[in-house]
Amino acid sequence: MSVIHVDKLTRRFGAFTAVDAISFTVSEGEVFGFLGANGAGKTTAIRMLTGLLAPTEGVAIVAGFDVAQHPDQVKRTIGYMSQRFSLYEDLTVRENIRFYGGIYGLSDVRIQAKTGELLDKLDLHGAAGYRISSLPLGWRQKLAFSIALLHEPRIVFLDEPTGGVDPITRRQFWEMINAEASTGTTVFVTTHYMDEAEYCDRVSIMVDGKIEALDSPSSLKEQFRADSMNDVFVRLARGGLSAEVSA
Amino acid sequence: MSTFLGFIRKEFFHIFRDRRTLLILFGMPVVQLILFGYAIRNEINDVQVTIVDQSSDVVSTRLVQKILASPYFEAAEHRHYVGDIERGFRRGTIKEAIVIGPGFAERLQRDGHVTIQILTDATDPNTANTILSYTNAIVTDFARDYQPLAGDAALIIPETRMRFNPELKSVILFVPGLIALILMLVCALMTSITITREKEVGTMEILLVSPLRPSQIIIGKVLPYLALSFLNVVSILVLARFTFNVPVRGSVTLLLAECLLFIVCALALGILISTRTSSQQTAMMISLAGLLLPTVILSGFIFPISSMPDVLQYVSHIVPAKWFLRIIRGIMIKGVGIEYVWKETLILTGMTLAFLVISVRNFKIRL
Structure with a gap:
């Protein structure tokens, strides 16, 4: 069953087409990698899927709601984590959990229960009263991810969730992502670390506003006769460039 | 509703955990009042x-x-x-x-x-x-x-009386101006900084993706500042009354209502600035240069507007503090009622509404 259905989604800013008629579907419980160089249109696409930006043309159905018509319903059913692990630094771990639970309309009792659960899972009971500013980056990242899942969204959007953390923490983080996906949550993740693409069920690669490739990492490597996802990406990016030059 | 209360509680955490914010909010009004009250004088002695x-x-x-x-x-x-x-x-x-x-x-x-x-x-x-x-x-x-x-030379003897402030005390002139200045500083400067801070840190993105409406975000951010500013006004009035004998001759209710109007006006300006900028530093620069300076210089706070060149007199019309100053000087010192300041009140209300509309519209565009 598909939870994200995108058909010819387009966004123009004046004469510039940031996202050019992209189409894809994401199924329930899938880890979907959304790759592309900076400026390829990833951010614009994500903003449309999360109801922040209205599409110029095309349709995007997220969790059963059309993002252009019912952005509010979309917002209620999705979770979001940005590349900056945005938590309030001057609030404690517990206060952050409580605040974000609150803005998603969770009851106090539910927030209490969820807080306990979350602290257990992350083994953060000792740090519950510490301010975020005193936590190492890796902890913040895991906490931000767990907080994005606090209201049990059907889909969680992760915008470059591993920026600036060390390889070991990144690996642990992907284990968390895969564990969450195995419970049925759909994970839509952007990254520019090509090795991370290997952790995804399927990967799409965006070049200049268009999706140039979409498949599982192993099929993509076969298709492009590459050893790694990095090679696939480099080949695609070059292709895009040569096509531009010949045109 | 509990969502909203949670938002406001968070905002108070920000305020009470930041020493600089606290200092500006509560230290500055007292220091300013004492400075203006004791140090800056127009009258001469010895x-x-x-x-x-x-x-x-x-x-x-x-x-x-x-x-x-x-x-x-x-x-x-x-x-x-x-x-x-x-x-x-x-x-x-x-x-x-x-x-x-x-x-x-x-x-x-x-x-x-x-x-x-x-x-x-x-x-x-x-x-x-x-x-x-x-x-x-x-x-x-x-x-x-x-x-x-x-001898018997003819003489005209003028008998003079200085109305409203017979001792010509400068502090009576300064306190209303000080209220305008502090409200501008606290409301406009602090709100523009607190909103741009969320943008800078990236939390604004999370708030916008959440089910919260933009209007809820804005109101949640400014409501604490509105409450604290109002508290500031009351404390300045009390302090001025008991340390410098500055009277409130007119209706206190009317005075506080007018202050509330000016607070909303300044908050709207703060929001407007924050929709136009994405860094705290720019927001601060714009607030200081674009709002505080005109408030001090072009409002009639220290320098009389009537002795300025025509061009500056026209410019002073768009400074909200000018109208606010006329209103509160009227109420506090002359003891007049709304029938004397309704025109100024109307202008200030119009300005406030305009700022609110522009800033809310801008905030939506920025999504």
Whole structure:
């Protein structure tokens, strides 16, 4: 069953087409990698899927709601984590959990229960009263991810969730992502670390506003006769460039 | 509703955990009031004056005594002679010199009039003017007392009264301006900073993706500042009343309602600035240069608008603080009611609505 259905989604800013008629579907419980160089249109696409930006043309159905018509319903059913692990630094771990639970309309009792659960899972009971500013980056990242899942969204959007953390923490983080996906949550993740693409069920690669490739990492490597996802990406990016030059 | 309360609680955590914010919110109003109340004065005291009396007769001596007996003047330590006055001004040991020529009493008796020379240091023109008018007042007063002896020359004796502030205390002038200044600072500056901070840190993105509506985000961010600003107004009024005897002659309810209107106006300006900028530093620069400076200079807070060039007078019309100042000076010092300040109130309300509409529209575009 598909939870994200995108058909010819387009966004123009004046004469510039940031996202050019992209189409894809994401199924329930899938880890979907959304790759592309900076400026390829990833951010614009994500903003449309999360109801922040209205599409110029095309349709995007997220969790059963059309993002252009019912952005509010979309917002209620999705979770979001940005590349900056945005938590309030001057609030404690517990206060952050409580605040974000609150803005998603969770009851106090539910927030209490969820807080306990979350602290257990992350083994953060000792740090519950510490301010975020005193936590190492890796902890913040895991906490931000767990907080994005606090209201049990059907889909969680992760915008470059591993920026600036060390390889070991990144690996642990992907284990968390895969564990969450195995419970049925759909994970839509952007990254520019090509090795991370290997952790995804399927990967799409965006070049200049268009999706140039979409498949599982192993099929993509076969298709492009590459050893790694990095090679696939480099080949695609070059292709895009040569096509531009010949045109 | 509990969502909203949670938002406001978070905002108070931000405020109470940041020492700089606290200092601006609560320390600054008190410091400003004390500074303006004690240090900045338009009235003069103990002006150093030298009087060169070349007559030293009965009448001139009485004039000299009368001048020096007033609290405004004090005889300079060093006694000067005429050729020496210039040096006194240069050194700054005297601010005024009065020269009484020879034969003072005799001429007065014979001609019915006599000239004395008054020189002032006009490096600071305002002070020089004030000194001069104080001196003139004393001399006129002296002449009037002396007149009956001199004969029956016709005389117009002006009887003057200074309304509303008979002692001409500067603090009465400054307190209303200070309220305007502090409200601008706290509301506009602090809200523009707190909203841009969320943008800078990236939390604004999370808030916008959440089910919260933009209007809820804005109201949640500014409501705590509205409450604290209102608290500030009340404390300034109380402090001014009990330390400087600044009265509130009109209706306190009307005064507080007008303050609330100005607070909303300043908050709207703060939101407007935050929709236009993405860094705290820019927001601060714009607030300081674009709002505080006009509030101090073009509102009539310190410098009278009527003596500005026409162009600046027109510009002053768009400074909200100008209208607010007229209103609260009217209510506090003259004790007037809404029937005298309704026009200003209407203008201020119009401005506030315009700022609110523009900023809310801008905020939505920025999504």
